[in-house]
Amino acid sequence: MIKDDKLIEVYNRARESVNSIVGTTPEDYKLLMFVDPSLYDSVILQTQRAGTPKAVISSNELQVLQGLKEKKHVASGIDLIYGSRKPKIFMPTNRMDNDPDGKIMEAKLVHAFAKVLISEHTKSKFPDTLQQLFKYDAIISDLFTNNVFEFVNERSAPWIWQYFQDFTASIRLLSLYNEDDFYVPPNTIRSASIFYNYLLEIKDITKKRSKAVNKAPLFDLIVNGFADIVLNEHLRSFDDKVRERIEARLKANLGQPLGTIGNRFLREHGENVGDIFENARELRNDYELIKIWNRGDTKKELEIVRENLNKQSIIWHRSRSSYWSDLWPLRANKFDKIANTYVGKIQRRKYQQFSELLEDSALVTTHGRVVLKDREVAVLGIQEDTIGQEQLLILRNHLQARKDTFVTPLPGLPDVIVFKKFAGMHVASYLGVADKTTDRRYPSSPYDLPLIVRAVQVTKRKGAYKSDERDEDGKIDTANYEHLQKLTEPQHRAIRYLIRQGEISQ
Amino acid sequence: MPHRIFKLTQAHYPDPLVDYSSTEFIMEFQDAAQLLRQWRNPHLGRSSREGTILSIAASTRASYEAIQERLLTTEIGEEEEDELVDNLRVLKFMLDRTLPEALELVNLDQLLTVEDIQEFINKHMQLMKEEYGRNLTTAYDIMNQLTEITDIEITDKFGRKRRISRNDVLDEIGSILGNILLRQISLWPVDDIIARPRGRIHLKKTYISAIKREAVIPPERVQQQDLRVIDKDRLGLIYFIVDMSQSMGKKVFKDGLTRLDGALLTSLGLFYYFKLVNRRKRREFDSFKMHVIPVVKNPYVITDNDRFEDFLMDAEAKGKTRLVHATMAAVKHATDTYKDNNYDVQLVYLSDGRPNVPYDGMIPGIKSKEFAKYFKDNIDTKTPKSAQECMIQLNQIFTALKNTNSRKWTISYFLMASSKFIGSSLYLDTNRMLSGITKPILIDPTEVDNLGKKILKETILNESG
Numbered sequence: 001m002i003k004d005d006k007l008i009e010v011y012n013r014a015r016e017s018v019n020s021i022v023g024t025t026p027e028d029y030k031l032l033m034f035v036d037p038s039l040y041d042s043v044i045l046q047t048q049r050a051g052t053p054k055a056v057i058s059s060n061e062l063q064v065l066q067g068l069k070e071k072k073h074v075a076s077g078i079d080l081i082y083g084s085r086k087p088k089i090f091m092p093t094n095r096m097d098n099d100p101d102g103k104i105m106e107a108k109l110v111h112a113f114a115k116v117l118i119s120e121h122t123k124s125k126f127p128d129t130l131q132q133l134f135k136y137d138a139i140i141s142d143l144f145t146n147n148v149f150e151f152v153n154e155r156s157a158p159w160i161w162q163y164f165q166d167f168t169a170s171i172r173l174l175s176l177y178n179e180d181d182f183y184v185p186p187n188t189i190r191s192a193s194i195f196y197n198y199l200l201e202i203k204d205i206t207k208k209r210s211k212a213v214n215k216a217p218l219f220d221l222i223v224n225g226f227a228d229i230v231l232n233e234h235l236r237s238f239d240d241k242v243r244e245r246i247e248a249r250l251k252a253n254l255g256q257p258l259g260t261i262g263n264r265f266l267r268e269h270g271e272n273v274g275d276i277f278e279n280a281r282e283l284r285n286d287y288e289l290i291k292i293w294n295r296g297d298t299k300k301e302l303e304i305v306r307e308n309l310n311k312q313s314i315i316w317h318r319s320r321s322s323y324w325s326d327l328w329p330l331r332a333n334k335f336d337k338i339a340n341t342y343v344g345k346i347q348r349r350k351y352q353q354f355s356e357l358l359e360d361s362a363l364v365t366t367h368g369r370v371v372l373k374d375r376e377v378a379v380l381g382i383q384e385d386t387i388g389q390e391q392l393l394i395l396r397n398h399l400q401a402r403k404d405t406f407v408t409p410l411p412g413l414p415d416v417i418v419f420k421k422f423a424g425m426h427v428a429s430y431l432g433v434a435d436k437t438t439d440r441r442y443p444s445s446p447y448d449l450p451l452i453v454r455a456v457q458v459t460k461r462k463g464a465y466k467s468d469e470r471d472e473d474g475k476i477d478t479a480n481y482e483h484l485q486k487l488t489e490p491q492h493r494a495i496r497y498l499i500r501q502g503e504i505s506q
Numbered sequence: 507m508p509h510r511i512f513k514l515t516q517a518h519y520p521d522p523l524v525d526y527s528s529t530e531f532i533m534e535f536q537d538a539a540q541l542l543r544q545w546r547n548p549h550l551g552r553s554s555r556e557g558t559i560l561s562i563a564a565s566t567r568a569s570y571e572a573i574q575e576r577l578l579t580t581e582i583g584e585e586e587e588d589e590l591v592d593n594l595r596v597l598k599f600m601l602d603r604t605l606p607e608a609l610e611l612v613n614l615d616q617l618l619t620v621e622d623i624q625e626f627i628n629k630h631m632q633l634m635k636e637e638y639g640r641n642l643t644t645a646y647d648i649m650n651q652l653t654e655i656t657d658i659e660i661t662d663k664f665g666r667k668r669r670i671s672r673n674d675v676l677d678e679i680g681s682i683l684g685n686i687l688l689r690q691i692s693l694w695p696v697d698d699i700i701a702r703p704r705g706r707i708h709l710k711k712t713y714i715s716a717i718k719r720e721a722v723i724p725p726e727r728v729q730q731q732d733l734r735v736i737d738k739d740r741l742g743l744i745y746f747i748v749d750m751s752q753s754m755g756k757k758v759f760k761d762g763l764t765r766l767d768g769a770l771l772t773s774l775g776l777f778y779y780f781k782l783v784n785r786r787k788r789r790e791f792d793s794f795k796m797h798v799i800p801v802v803k804n805p806y807v808i809t810d811n812d813r814f815e816d817f818l819m820d821a822e823a824k825g826k827t828r829l830v831h832a833t834m835a836a837v838k839h840a841t842d843t844y845k846d847n848n849y850d851v852q853l854v855y856l857s858d859g860r861p862n863v864p865y866d867g868m869i870p871g872i873k874s875k876e877f878a879k880y881f882k883d884n885i886d887t888k889t890p891k892s893a894q895e896c897m898i899q900l901n902q903i904f905t906a907l908k909n910t911n912s913r914k915w916t917i918s919y920f921l922m923a924s925s926k927f928i929g930s931s932l933y934l935d936t937n938r939m940l941s942g943i944t945k946p947i948l949i950d951p952t953e954v955d956n957l958g959k960k961i962l963k964e965t966i967l968n969e970s971g
Contacts, residue, residue, distance in 0.1 A: 425602070
């Protein structure tokens, strides 16, 4: 371990401060300092997307995230805290730069310790769930590396790395929404090879993981709110001049919507910080925190919080020309999302668990199947980067497995239509295999399939789906669209267009 | 108790963003090459093209969200902050407009290779960057530089010659004109309104209700309950009233450009813009219906878009200025043809100023005595009597239209003249005529020097580069 006197001094000051404010300090945690700031960026991106710092992410998402790193669009100012029962604080070592007296690092540590403290002591199941998730993801990750290494050696097929990675990440996402039932291999196949054994094992663990996620209580407001209270209390001990200087540097810690909103509610749960801490420990989820007010009162109170934020937030921005036109609206928009959507949903519908929130705005939905003469086309809606084109290929391979008794996970191939929204555009894409005539003796890798992709913008516009190819004949009518559900009219039209396109190119 | 601090390097904690599909992991070069070949196989047709657009869309969306997060949490300097805000605007534009258009072109087989797509997007992005950039005057400058709209031959830096049709140019100009309108809009319309209702806000009615509630003028704040929204299904009728009298044939601008050219140029630009908007709006019918009314002896209405375009391309200047007649024709056409009040009407005038043939028949509304007095008091005015009469008539019509409750009439008045004109009696008269209705806009193609050339040069550079 590298010895760093200044860091240790600041660290001890922060612990003392927390002790004097709350009356106790956290004990069972780790502070992980990354020497390489770019490594820290990776960890932030990965944890934010996949949930834990150990989760395996798909190659599609990896490319997206790496693009963000290259373009320097990472929010590296965030202090990453994994609030399980044994919490972990992640930070890059360069946080100590430009901070001669260590006051800023001290404030950041106080903020982190407050989160750690509540995670250690709360009666809620939330930290336990995070602990479980971490464990499951660690197991998956180990299984992944060991098995694939063996398998690559055995078959000398390097594509397997990516194949397993994509499969694991895709299954993780789909099982969250209970859409993974297309892949049900019999248990007897386990002994056939490492490959099948791995797939079955992974399926099992992701199922458990999804259950844990779904049962997790909503807890963000409590953690962030409590940390906000402690940090503000800590800052109050400085005189005005020093405080202003420190506050201006705490962009990621102060003024974040979850923190300020949670703070407002928590202050109703006790007189001083000690009381609040005692009461906050008893709260099991955010619903218990915010049920003290009805919707009308909440709106009034949050309006005041929003106005204060409006006055305060200019200190975190350097740009004067775009502050009022763009930066404040951005902040306000984020605040409103939490204040109206998150708090609103919990208050109106009494949500307590994460699963309720997930179901409410599902990222993955199924819309049934289109039945053609010789095959089926599954229709899905996926609003996530985990599953892209290459991952769809894998999914499709396994969709076949549902129909026949399980033979092989390699090429089976019903086609897929996927709806995806990207801000201003809503795209329906079709993924199919080009040749039906050859008897499907495909080359060594599932990526070598001769596939077709068609994509079209979903729109109400008249004539949007017209093309020369379309009007050739009435082949379309053989398709059976009866098994589709929960679709809008333009989506239906997009499906028909894509099916026709698929027929022509076959 | 510093024993809880751990300093980590790559050796302790491997980078989680490991790309197993990267060539570092695929040891055999052959395998990597094969994978790549499969993905990029030209026999696979459009697969890779559509795949390209989808993956660009995914990474754009990710950037769009990540930048917002970075702006709100990470300490950055002024320069980077401005840059990121600009970036955000460009990405939004890309997601809302560029990528859907690219996808459409792929489906029509107009973009054939991945390189085509990239080029198309780059071209768009460059234009956007110029427009959305910090210096917002750039777009105006581009607009202000057009000298010619006829076919242009340009030699690029490699000595290759190229002819570009005016359709190409005008398409570009149309999109630029339209984007000027979008440019200064904030990323999120947020003020004291918490959630914005669907549809466009009707500002006037909103202010009126705020005033009623607060009983103060001006109202201190606008609240949610005051918001009045324009009916979403309203459609627009646009009438271009193009002055084609002899005086418009005068060559007043540099390079022998006549006033008529200026007028036609402006209307063409607007025409292409509305066409673009129609194309982009996702509804089953066109939101804007366009008409042109030439100011000739017997004004007639052209409704067909193709004839419209032809007409604007080949117009000739002759005869007198029968603005009032043309206006009456437009009003008659709008009220007779579109009886449904869902249509709002926009009258766009492109003229050099003085109408000179008064209208004989009935005119709606009441004659403004004040305006008549204005001419009377102004004894040494050089405005001829006929022009005075016409302007009084126009003022009468405009006021009557403004006061109509059943549908909304809007008037825009473009004067083909340089900004020196602003103190002249013609401008003052026109301004007086339009007071309370709208403001005349001076359009001067001379200040606008090298506009066309610049656009063309860029087009060529992009195409050849």
